[in-house]
Amino acid sequence: MNKLRLIIAREYMSIVGRKSFIFLTLGMPLLFIFIMAVPIGLAWLNDKGSDTQQIAVIDETGRYAAALKSDDMYNFVAIKGDTVTNAREFYDKANGSLDAIIIIPRDVDSTGVVNIFSEGTITPALVSSVRNVLSDTIETAHLTAMGIPNIQEMVDKAHVDVDVRSITWSEAGGEQESSTEAAMGLGLMLSIFTYMFVLMYGAMIMNSVIEEKTNRIVEVVVSSCRPFQLMLGKIIGVGLVGLTQMAIWIVLLVVVAMVAGSAFGIGNVSPDAVSPEALASAKDMGAMEAIVRETLSINYTPIIVGFILYFIGGYLLYSSLFAGLGSAVDQPSDSSQFTTPVILIMLIAFYAGMACMDNPSGPTAVWCSIIPFTSPVVMMIRLPFGVPFWQLALSLGLLFGTALAITWLAARIYRRGILHYGKKASFADLFKWMK
Amino acid sequence: MAYLDINNVVKRYEGHTALNGVSMQVEQGTIYGLLGPNGAGKSTLIRIINRILAADEGTVTLNGKQMTDDDITHIGYLPEERGLYKKMKVGDHIVYLGRLKGMTKADAVASMHWWLDRFDLKEWENKKVENLSKGMQQKVQFIGTVIHRPPLLIFDEPFSGFDPVNAEQLKVEILALRDQGSTILFSTHNMASVEEVCQQITLLNHAQVVLTGSVDEVKQQHKKNIIAVQSPDTIEPNPELFAILPPDPVKKQDTRIKLASGVNVRDAINWLNEHYRLTGFTEVLPSMNEIFIETVKSKNTENNE
Numbered sequence: 001m002n003k004l005r006l007i008i009a010r011e012y013m014s015i016v017g018r019k020s021f022i023f024l025t026l027g028m029p030l031l032f033i034f035i036m037a038v039p040i041g042l043a044w045l046n047d048k049g050s051d052t053q054q055i056a057v058i059d060e061t062g063r064y065a066a067a068l069k070s071d072d073m074y075n076f077v078a079i080k081g082d083t084v085t086n087a088r089e090f091y092d093k094a095n096g097s098l099d100a101i102i103i104i105p106r107d108v109d110s111t112g113v114v115n116i117f118s119e120g121t122i123t124p125a126l127v128s129s130v131r132n133v134l135s136d137t138i139e140t141a142h143l144t145a146m147g148i149p150n151i152q153e154m155v156d157k158a159h160v161d162v163d164v165r166s167i168t169w170s171e172a173g174g175e176q177e178s179s180t181e182a183a184m185g186l187g188l189m190l191s192i193f194t195y196m197f198v199l200m201y202g203a204m205i206m207n208s209v210i211e212e213k214t215n216r217i218v219e220v221v222v223s224s225c226r227p228f229q230l231m232l233g234k235i236i237g238v239g240l241v242g243l244t245q246m247a248i249w250i251v252l253l254v255v256v257a258m259v260a261g262s263a264f265g266i267g268n269v270s271p272d273a274v275s276p277e278a279l280a281s282a283k284d285m286g287a288m289e290a291i292v293r294e295t296l297s298i299n300y301t302p303i304i305v306g307f308i309l310y311f312i313g314g315y316l317l318y319s320s321l322f323a324g325l326g327s328a329v330d331q332p333s334d335s336s337q338f339t340t341p342v343i344l345i346m347l348i349a350f351y352a353g354m355a356c357m358d359n360p361s362g363p364t365a366v367w368c369s370i371i372p373f374t375s376p377v378v379m380m381i382r383l384p385f386g387v388p389f390w391q392l393a394l395s396l397g398l399l400f401g402t403a404l405a406i407t408w409l410a411a412r413i414y415r416r417g418i419l420h421y422g423k424k425a426s427f428a429d430l431f432k433w434m435k
Numbered sequence: 436m437a438y439l440d441i442n443n444v445v446k447r448y449e450g451h452t453a454l455n456g457v458s459m460q461v462e463q464g465t466i467y468g469l470l471g472p473n474g475a476g477k478s479t480l481i482r483i484i485n486r487i488l489a490a491d492e493g494t495v496t497l498n499g500k501q502m503t504d505d506d507i508t509h510i511g512y513l514p515e516e517r518g519l520y521k522k523m524k525v526g527d528h529i530v531y532l533g534r535l536k537g538m539t540k541a542d543a544v545a546s547m548h549w550w551l552d553r554f555d556l557k558e559w560e561n562k563k564v565e566n567l568s569k570g571m572q573q574k575v576q577f578i579g580t581v582i583h584r585p586p587l588l589i590f591d592e593p594f595s596g597f598d599p600v601n602a603e604q605l606k607v608e609i610l611a612l613r614d615q616g617s618t619i620l621f622s623t624h625n626m627a628s629v630e631e632v633c634q635q636i637t638l639l640n641h642a643q644v645v646l647t648g649s650v651d652e653v654k655q656q657h658k659k660n661i662i663a664v665q666s667p668d669t670i671e672p673n674p675e676l677f678a679i680l681p682p683d684p685v686k687k688q689d690t691r692i693k694l695a696s697g698v699n700v701r702d703a704i705n706w707l708n709e710h711y712r713l714t715g716f717t718e719v720l721p722s723m724n725e726i727f728i729e730t731v732k733s734k735n736t737e738n739n740e
Binding site for chain 2: 002003006007010014018212215216217219220221222223224225226227419421432
């Protein structure tokens, strides 16, 4: 037990103390922010840097051109429809001072079609802006034309977004409101977390095993402890590294969210400054509140307990697999022949999880959540929707049974593999070593 | 009762037998040479003693008791293929190896300081292993092997990779450990070092013991009744007593005579003394190197027939 603790501590410190770990841990969120921020920043720079476009609006109806308001990007110049007979001629005459011409045809009320002409590119931003403004304006005009007083208010009142709430009857007869969307989101998050964690740190364990082998330190170490202790120490040590890294990322995320929150002044809206935008965001807040309420309505205890159990089982299963396979190769470049099948199984689990999201009680979902190699990922998707007890018990029993069996087999491979040098081991060799 | 008693150990792998009934007794406080060509089974035997591998048959007893996993704390093992964690600091690394062998942290730290001082590596304590020269890394490995003062030490090719100066220092340390009571099992191809430090040897070939005994006994057993004679005269062969061998390529001035069977040294020397002017004579004993090659070769021919 003492030796195991020593091995865990060494493994943990050897990774956490490395400069590359610190860079990676702090760099990943920065990279993520960078990836998110760059397109936004570039788009902003793009808009900022371009000149105001001169756009002539030929309004044959004479009623709608005024709705298009000029701003930094577009300068709309209204031109009476009857003064222009040929748009092309008009454009050419402008001698390059025009970027585009919008023609609102006389029959726009019935056809709903507006044309934009240009020699250059017509940006999607211009198209969508024109579409939105003219749609609203023409719609309002139509409503007004009906001559019914307060029609606008009536239409607004009639407008409805249907919110579907799902209520689950518990066996005890109680009712519980739950949100499928919040449950799906949570399940997806947990399953992606398990998937990423197992892949990332499984690979780390494998590298650590190969490194000890190439270093030739391994024979000295296994003359001081059992190979199984060394393997288990590695699995636990790297697992703790993973949890540390995750914890740092979560703390960073919270800090960034808090800093961003205070910078943009969320929660600081004074009653005097109620602008239409603020009202709109208040509406969004209402939706947010609903999501928060629904999220809170999910029963977390089984999900958290389930997550911990599946996470441990899945990690043990795959990491011992990686450790066993890592022991069979001399250098990282040789490892792909063994890792490919394992990664393939993980991918299948991941896709099975995605496929089960629409129908978490379907046969694929049920089977994949019981088969040990896919259950840690798939069950996470199903768990927030509620899973019958017998399935949960069977799945967990199988998972832990298999994880222990795989650990035992991996330890047998490991014992032989770490002292095997030279000739590249094949799968047949691995089976021989298991005996 | 020998300190380390290996009794009829058998180890089989798929397709071949690595050890076929090997027995060996190592007395306490001696240096025991385990010899043999590549693939003879030395490393397998050493790994069985270290409990890295399990024997299929036979027993290994240490100090009269069947060995268990807990006994590995009584062993210091320097494998032939050895290495260190490159990114660890020298001091931390040595302490880690000591603690893995069951030392307390304080003991391990104290012992580490003592040994670093002894090998003039004090200023390297907080440097990473990768910054050390190969020779210094070998010294760190040696310290890692002996830090817990084990009663049984196993060295597999300890001198490989050492320059003559460091090899000499290592030899002195090994002899000092023996004088302090450690029992040392020593596996090597370097026959010169066997003659210098080992009292007993066992020669393995093709998974079996082909030769065992004290270095002196083995040499006596393999002597060819050859005498190197120094004389200003030219000695003629005497078929009843001896034949003349071609001169040794190194000591050309000596005349080498091989005694006829049944003739003892005294009779031959007396006769020579009467007929020639003798200035000196020495009995030529075979070197361990010659014995090694001869034994391994003859066994191989036997096996091939």
